[in-house]
Amino acid sequence: xxxxxxxxxxxxxxxxxxxxxxxxxxxxxxxxxxxxxxxxxxxxxxxxxxxxxxxxxxxxxxxxxxxxxxxxxxxxxxxxxxxxxxxxxxxxxxxxxxxxxxxxxxxxxxxxxxxxxxxxxxxxxxxxxxxxxxxxxxxxxxxxxxxxxxxxxxxxxxxxxxxxxxxxxxxxxxxxxxxxxxxxxxxxxxxxxxxxxxxxxxxxxxxxxxxxxxxxxxxxxxxxxxxxxxxxxxxxxxxxxxxxxxxxxxxxxxxxxxxxxxxxxxxxxxxxxxxxxxxxxxxxxxxxxxxxxxxxxxxxxxxxxxxxxxxxxxxxxxxxxxxxxxxxxxxxxxxxxxxxxxxxxxxxxxxxxxxxxxxxxxxxxxxxxxxxxxxxxxxxxxxxxxxxxxxxxxxxxxxxxxxxxxxxxxxxxxxxxxxxxx
Numbered sequence: 001x002x003x004x005x006x007x008x009x010x011x012x013x014x015x016x017x018x019x020x021x022x023x024x025x026x027x028x029x030x031x032x033x034x035x036x037x038x039x040x041x042x043x044x045x046x047x048x049x050x051x052x053x054x055x056x057x058x059x060x061x062x063x064x065x066x067x068x069x070x071x072x073x074x075x076x077x078x079x080x081x082x083x084x085x086x087x088x089x090x091x092x093x094x095x096x097x098x099x100x101x102x103x104x105x106x107x108x109x110x111x112x113x114x115x116x117x118x119x120x121x122x123x124x125x126x127x128x129x130x131x132x133x134x135x136x137x138x139x140x141x142x143x144x145x146x147x148x149x150x151x152x153x154x155x156x157x158x159x160x161x162x163x164x165x166x167x168x169x170x171x172x173x174x175x176x177x178x179x180x181x182x183x184x185x186x187x188x189x190x191x192x193x194x195x196x197x198x199x200x201x202x203x204x205x206x207x208x209x210x211x212x213x214x215x216x217x218x219x220x221x222x223x224x225x226x227x228x229x230x231x232x233x234x235x236x237x238x239x240x241x242x243x244x245x246x247x248x249x250x251x252x253x254x255x256x257x258x259x260x261x262x263x264x265x266x267x268x269x270x271x272x273x274x275x276x277x278x279x280x281x282x283x284x285x286x287x288x289x290x291x292x293x294x295x296x297x298x299x300x301x302x303x304x305x306x307x308x309x310x311x312x313x314x315x316x317x318x319x320x321x322x323x324x325x326x327x328x329x330x331x332x333x334x335x336x337x338x339x340x341x342x343x344x345x346x347x348x349x350x351x352x353x354x355x356x357x358x359x360x361x362x363x364x365x366x367x368x369x370x371x372x373x374x375x376x377x378x379x380x381x382x383x384x385x386x387x388x389x390x391x392x393x394x395x396x397x398x399x400x401x402x403x404x405x406x407x408x409x410x411x412x413x414x415x416x417x418x419x420x421x422x
Contacts, residue, residue, distance in 0.1 A: 003137075003168070003170040003171040003174065004137050004138065004141065004171060004174065007137055007138075007171055008112070008113060008138060011110075011111060011112055012112070015112075018110060022036055022039070028269040029089055029268070029269050031089030031092075031093075032089060034089075035106075035107060038106050038107040038109065039107050039108075039109060039110050039115075040109060040110060040112070040115045040118075041109035041112075041114065041115035041116065041117070041118030041119045041122070042118060043106055043118075043119075043122050043123075046104075046122070046123070048081050048104070050079060050080055050081045051077075051079065051080045051081070051126050052080065052081050052082075052083050052104075052123055052124060052125045052126060053073055053077060053080050053081070053082050053083070053125060053126060053127060053128075053129075054082075054083045054085065054123060054125035054127070054128040054129070055069065055070065055073075055082060055083070055084050055085070055128070055129045055130075055131065056084075056085045056086075056108055056128065056129070056130045056131060056134060057084060057085070057086060057091060057095070057131045058086060058087045058088065058091060058108075058131070058132075058134055059086065059087060059088040059090060059091040060088070060090050060091055060094045060306075061132075061331065061332060062091065062131040062132050062134075063084070063086065063091045063094040063095050063098065064094060064098070064208070064211065064332070064335075065131055065132065065154055065207055065208050065211070065332075066084070066131050066207075067098055067099075067211055068207055068210035068211055068212075068406040069129070069131075069153065069154075069207055069406055069409065069410065070082055070084070070098075070099065070103065072406050072407070072410050073410070074102065076410065080126070081103070081104055082099075082102075082103040082104065083103070083104045083105070083106065083123055083125065084099070084103050084104070084105045084106075085105070085106055085107065085108035086105065086106075086107060086108065087107065087108060090267070090268060090306060092105055092107070093306055093307065094306065094307055097306070097307035098307070106123075108136075108139075109139075111136040111137065111138045111139055112138065113138050113142070116136075116138050116139050116142045117142060119139075120142055120143070120146060120148070125148060126148070127148060127149040127150070127151075127180075127413075127417055128143060128148060128149070128150040128151070129150075129151055129153045129413065130150065130151070130152050130153065131153055131154055132152075132153075132154055132155060132156055133152075133155060133156055133157055133161065134152075135152075135165070135172065135175050135176065136175070137171055137174065137175040140175045140178050140179060141174075141175070141178060143178075144178040149180040149416055149417055149418075150178075150179055150180055151179060151180050151181045151182065151183065151413055151416060152176075152179055152181075152182045152183065152193075152198070153183045153204075153207070153409055153413070154183065154185060154204075154206065154207045154208070154405070154409070155182050155183060155184045155185065155189055155193060156184070156185045156186070156189045156351070157184075157189050157192045157193050157196075158329065158350040158351065158353065159192070159350070160350065162192040162195070162196065165196055166196065169196070169197075172196050172197060173196060173197030174197070175197075176193065176196055176197040176198040176199075177197045177198070177199055179198065179199070179200075180200070180416045181199070181200035181201070181202070181412070181413075181416050182198045182199075182200065182201045182202070183202055183203075183204040183409045183412055183413070184201055184202065184203050184204065185203075185204070185205060185206045185354065185405075186203065186205075186206075186353075186354045187203050188353070188354070189203075190202070190203050200416070202412055204405050204408045204409045204412060205402060205404065205405030205408065206334070206354075206355060206402065206405055207405045207406050207409060208332060208334045208335075208355075209334055209338075209399055209402040209403045209404075209405060210403050210404070210405060210406040211334070211335070211338065212338075213310045213314070213335075213338055213339055214310060217308065217310035217311045217314065218310070218311075218314055218339075220308060220311035220314075221310065221311040221312070221313070221314020221315045221339075222314065222315075223311075224288075224311055224312065224314070224315035225314070225315040227292075227293050227294055228260060228262075228294050228301065228315060229260075229293070229294060229296070231258050231259060231260045231294075231296075232257075232258070232259040232260070232317050232382040232383075233259070233260050233262060233315060233316045233317050233318075234259055234260070234261055234262065234316065234317065234318050234320070234378045234379075234382060235262045235263075235264070235312055235313065235315075235316035235318070235319045235320065236261070236262065236263045236264070236320045236322060237264050237303075237309060237312060237313065237319055237320065237321055237322055237331070237336070238264060238265075238266040238309070238321065238322040238323060238331035238332075239263055239264070239265050239266060239274075239322035239323070239325075240265075240266050240322055240323045240326060240328045241270065242326050243322055243323075243325045243326055243371075244263055244265065244274045244277060244278075245277060246325060246326075246370075246371035247261075247263070247320075247325070247371050247374065247375070248261075248277065248278055248281050248283070248300070249281070249371065250371035250372045250374065250375040251375050252281060252282075252283075253372070253375075254375045254376065254379060255379075256375075256379060257379075258296070259379065259382055260294065260298070260299070260300075260301060261299065261300050261301070262300075262301045262302075262303060262312065262315075262316060263278075263300060263301075263302055263303065264302075264303030264309065264312050265302075265303075265322075266322060266323065266331065268304070268306055271287075271302060271304035272304075274302060275287060275300075275302045275304070278299075278300045278302070283299040283300045284297050284298045284299050284300070285298065285299070285300045285301075285302060286298045286300075286301050286302070287301075287302050287304050288301065288302065288303045288304050288305050288308075289304050289305060309335060310335060310339065313335060313336045313339045313341055314339055316341060317341075317342075317381075317382055317388060318341070318342050318344065318378050318381045318382055318388065319336040319341045319342070319343055319344070320343075320344040320345070320346075320374060320378065321333045321336065321343060321344070321345050323348070323351075324345045324346035324347065324348050324349055325346035325347075325348070325370075325371060325374065326346070326348065327348045328348060328351075329348055329349065329350040329351035329352075330345060330346070330348060330349040330350070330351050330352050330356065331351075332352065333345055333349075333352055333355060333356060333359060333365060334352075334355055334399060336395070337359060337364050337365070337395035337396070337398055337399045338395075338396075338399045339395075340392035340393065340395050340396045341392060341395060342364075342365075342366075342381055342387075342388045342391035342392060342395070343359065343364060343365040343366070343391070343395060344365065344366050344367075344368055344374060344377060344378060344381075345359075345365055345366075345367050345368070346367070346368060346369070346374065347367065347368075347369050349367075355402075358398065358402070359395070359398055362394050362395075362397065362398040362401075363390070363391065363394045364391060364394040364395035364397075364398040365391075365395075366391075
């Protein structure tokens with residue numbers, strides 16, 4: 001039996017699970033129950049009939065990464081509309097915060113042949129761009145059958161992910177081979193993707209280096225800083241499940257003086273849980289959503305908001321990038337570097353392996369191996385202004401050095417389009 005046919009049969013068997021998954025996620029995030037018909041390729045009527053460029057950004061990180069490319073495409077193709085598709089409500093909310101009504105947005109249909117057909121019939125994109133690593137065999141095959149150029153941009157593939165895809169090598173090789181091309185972040189990513197069957201693979205760099213902190217976020221960061229007072233501020237950003245407990249315990253065991261610990265969990269459904277955990281451990285806690293000045297007796301400030309990460313980075317003195325203390329592969333360490341902040345990362349960085357290695361080599365970041373050394377290093381930096389300033393200067397130089405991927409990627413994409421596609 002052909003691999004894609006077997007894959008489709010398995011998807012049909014998993015349809016009840018997909019519906020139950022939406023219901024289960026909807027218990028904590030009601031947004032999962034909204035617009036659920038879009039996930040099966042049924043969309044409201046289009047308000048514009050302008051030619052369409054489609055970009056798929058599965059969640060928050062990919063949506064932020066797409067920002068420079070979206071803006072470049074809007075300048076290059078002013079008569080086109082941009083469609084951004086997502087798989088998560090937080091990705092969709094990030095799109096609203098970044099682009100407002102200047103783009104169309106929808107959930108990408110699940111990879112059932114009928115749903116994919118309805119998606120393409122409805123939107124009729126002239127070409128498509130999938131951000132980072134999303135490989136949907138039926139979607140890719142349908143685009144190829146309709147001669148819709150589809151590329152993978154800002155592509156990354158860790159060694160562990162490559163091993164997982166290699167277990168389904170026939171299916172993966174077919175899907176990657178039908179793409180119009182792959183723009184990889186690093187030579188290592190390019191090599192792994194080529195080995196799995198991708199053709200026309202080029203190394204373009206990481207588009208995330210081209211993200212400019214929005215002025216309104218910088219202004220909001222200044223407002224946050226006023227709200228926090230004159231205390232030293234250690235930010236733990238985009239933390240993942242299990243990391244907060246380790247950090248809170250280590251912070252409690254340390255002599256933190258008047259320093260304030262700010263925690264911004266990665267996922268909004270965990271905001272209340274993390275605040276509750278901190279209170280159970282005896283901390284006085286305030287929330288960003290309270291819109292109140294932080295009291296001198298407050299030990300923990302919880303950033304319970306979406307789309308404001310640059311503001312949190314702007315308000316801190318030292319930033320830890322979450323998802324790296326435990327084995328989640330790290331969140332985006334480029335963002336705090338772009339604001340000239342000293343950065344701390346944990347041992348798990350496979351999602352940003354090259355960026356992390358380059359940041360460490362540039363002395364823009366320091367790597368720690370457990371929560372105790374994380375807190376100890378952060379407190380030492382809070383007391384060492386010259387070192388913080390030196391790391392901040394190195395961070396700005398590091399981000400500036402690696403910019404330009406957006407321009408290179410856009411030129412590369414256009415080389416793969418026919419005049420009719422542009």
